[in-house]
Amino acid sequence: MAQQVVAAVRTGPHQTEFRDYPMPEIPDDGALLKVEVAGICGTDVKFYAHPPIPDPVVMGHENIGYIAKAGKQFQERKKVKEGDLVFVEHYVPCFACEWCHKGEYRLCAATDWRKTPGAIRFGYTSAERAPHLWGGFAQYMFLPWNTVLHKVPDGLSAELAGVATPMANGIQWALFDCGVGYDSSVLIQGPGQQGLSQLVACRQAGASLIIVTGTNKDRVRLDVAARLGADHVINVDEDDPLERILAITGGNGVDVALDCTAGSGVTPILLGIDALVRKGGTILVQGEVKQFPDFPLAKVTNKYITIKCARGHNFRSCELALKQLSSDRFPLDLITTHRMGLEDTDKAIKAVGAAQDVIHVSLMPWE
Ligand SMILES: [Zn+2]
């Protein structure tokens, strides 16, 4: 095995440097992942432009790889052996709190990297901290004892398994959090990999009406949405989305509105509130806008709206995502549009931000 590991390191806004780190010593309760695919998502686009910490970071938080080396304890605890293909959650939790016992690692204080000093999260942690390999934009990643793993089902390719994170979010947000199910009507704003994964989850669960919106730069993505089973797609740069949604629903509005947009400010939230049914709808929001001047609280209370917050995925939604991906029920290769090598990390992140014909980019550290 090589003595040095090559990693793409974010060293500042829009800045990638390639660095060699020493191959880590693997303790009895740890393991080494040979990264096959690191998926890139909207969060990477955001944090590449505006790094949340000044330290160098090996990004890459949607990781699939082979267990290259594992201590005996790690193998026993995680029921994995060297050579297994696994999906690694980016949460590295305490495994002791109530949330962890429920499989809700996303809510464990130890995974809250903004608030908990010393918290580790794959793709977010300072590369200054030994053994440095805390992200998927590298040939290898270090897995501590409290890593959360999911075995990739037999027959599912690493590249398609790389969509596990957005698919798990789709199942978590639309089905578990917003209650989409049989006969639901749903508005999905933003047709990126996240919005398209929500679409697949909603269809699988039995939604009877799915409307997907996008902008001029999303033309290809809207076409993919239609091919994956959206009943209506709306380009908001060409059409008035609210008018169209009300026309489609006979003036009733939709049961659930999911915000999967990036960089659109308060607009999707306002549209979501207006597009919901007269009483009892549910809206899923992201935390992109810190302040919301003139938030229409009276409308929210009058319409008896429930607000849900997008907050990652739990253990079960990851397991179901891998099952969904391996089911072959949807032409999901329409989502895995691009693969790029480690030397193209900068280009790959920017390509996801620019949209056009790019939906999901698989960063392949060995290509
Ligand atoms: Zn992500």
Ligand SMILES: [Zn+2]
């Ligand atoms: Zn915990």
